[in-house]
Amino acid sequence: MCFLFLCLIGAGLSVYAYHVETTKEKDNSYRAACDINEQMSCSKVFTSRYGRGFGILEHVVGKKSPLNQPNSVFGLVFYALQTILGLQRTSSAAFMQVILAVMANMGSVYLAYILYFVLNDVCVVCVSTYVVNFLLLLTCINKYSILKNQVSIKKKV
Known part of the structure; x- marks a missing residue:
């Protein structure tokens, strides 16, 4: 149950990040609730070059490539995959969840450094x-x- 709650929170944060980024791109005067001051501004981060494709994909696939999505889109995909895998009660699905979570945390460390x-x-x-x-x-x-x-x-029994 805690797992699904975390996936919902993560997906909610990703949806909000996507909303802030796309709204700010359309309206530069938009001020998000998470824009506290000049040093604490989520819209500044989301609209930076690191806010899309982790700042890496544009160099690999091009800035206008459909693969160079906002990081929040990758987050939504991650939380959806985690939820789908989480509904399975197999050790192989759980192992895949661990692998995906490790990758997400590596991305978090990278983005925290950039941030x-x-x-x-x-x-x-x-x-x-x-x-x-x-x-x-x-x-x-x-x-x-x-x-x-x-x-x-079960194998021992």
Whole structure:
């Protein structure tokens, strides 16, 4: 249950980030609720070059490529995959969840570095997403451990 709650929170944060980014791109005077001051501005982060394709994809596939989506779109895909896999009660699905959660946390560490050291910003939505991703990783590891132990117990019996 905690797992689904975290996926919903993560998806909600991703939807909000997408809304802020797309609204700010259309209306430069838009001020998001998460824009607290000059050093704490989520719209500044979301509209930066790192807000799309992690600042990397534009160099690989081109700035106008359909693959160079806002990071929030990748977040929504991640939380959807986690939810779908989470509905499965197999150790292989749980293992896939762990792998995806590890990748998401690696992305979080990378984006946190960019956020703080490159953009010199603190984005409340971003940091909240990093926390959700870390907690999701812990729940995925726990679920995988439980399912793996159940399989090994069944094999012994």
